[in-house]
Amino acid sequence: VPLAVFPKSSARAAAVPPSEADWSGFYDAHFEFVWRSLRRLGVREANLDDAAQEVFLIVFRRQDAFEHRSSSKTWLYGIAFFVARRFARASARDASAPIPEELPDTREPTPHEVVARAQSVRLVHAALDLLEAEKRAVFVLAELEQLSAVEIAEVIGAPLNTVYSRLRAARRDFDGALRRIEARTPRRSL
């Protein structure tokens, strides 16, 4: 999804604020991405709507930055990261806690893949929940969102070396979490 919403044409003079349709279009183009990112970063289901609103409020409030940086993918990630941190769980989920069954599989059921996909969503999110918040963020941005280490460093405001070391640790923890979860989960058809 391209992030650039506003044409950078000279026709849009600096004095002309983005129109309502611009805002609306930006929202429509990015809501799903924002919501999903927040969820992946650990915002609770009950808080996702509020957190998503907050992301857009920040985006829209910083109108100047909005217009100049709306093409920057990392910028939006950065805001989502900032908001997610405020909403994030106080601590990572207890490793012995049951896998949350309430995680909805939120997509249209397309016959064969549905079960497997829903199962994947549950497992991945359950494993993410077992990561420490900082590792989780790096892991999500790298493995789920496919950001480069340099981009991640920009988003989370940490040195590149820190990103690498956190990612290394996060991968290890994620694998370990998956093993623990699957060890005590009756394997469903995948």
Place this chain on the structure above:
Amino acid sequence: MSELSSEARRLIAAMADADGPPRDRQAQVKQQLFLRMSAVAAGAVIAKSAFAAPSSALSLPVAAKATVTLGTLATAAAIGGMVGLGVVIPAAITTSKPASSAAIRSPSQSTRPHLAAKTTYPMPSASALASAAPRASEPTSFVEVAAPREEPAQRSAVSSTIARTAALPDAHETSAAADTRLAEEVALLNAARRELAGGHGAQALALVERHARRFPDGALRQERTAAKVLALCELGRVESAAALARALLAAAPESPLRQRLEQSCAFTLNQRKSSGQ
């Protein structure tokens, strides 16, 4: 760097982007968001004590410098500066569905507009909204005015999502319904405000009275009264305007609308009266 296990990679790949929002969430959150944005804008306008802002009707006055109160919709703040103060509620909020509690769980849900994630709908222009308003007569008309036409082919897809989307907590539904109602109120009074800005007192008055009929106990009844004062001023009915303004300010002396009223014809007359002129 240590690599992720193949099992983990497989799972992540299998998950794809299936952990996105439920389909109806985009519209719901949008409505709430834009109400909150209008609240922010209203607060900023009041703080600057601006008035009679020009009707750049389609520019959403996002208050760049306003301090945002992030919480539940602050109704009072949202409406405080609305009438005549240039706060524009984006027409986009009217694209959301009618969200009464009953509707959310009822079978008729299958006929609700299908909001595909990648779909954008044309937003009604302010003028379209304003011109549509006086004609609308059904309780959900504002919603319907802007609701996208649902393709019949989409219905089956929509209905298959119902079971899952019905899992919203009750509190969410209630606030969504309240937000929808408030959005309709706001839309009506904004339409009135635009008529006022255009110097169309009669049309503004009609919209105000329409609001009074539909939302006699509406959350925006004070704003309605204030808008009526301004409409009466526009029509030259100064005595009526003054009486109404007196009544409003007597009932709500701390109203954030006071300043706006004090700048209207009503206050000028009242002032002359009280000073014995």
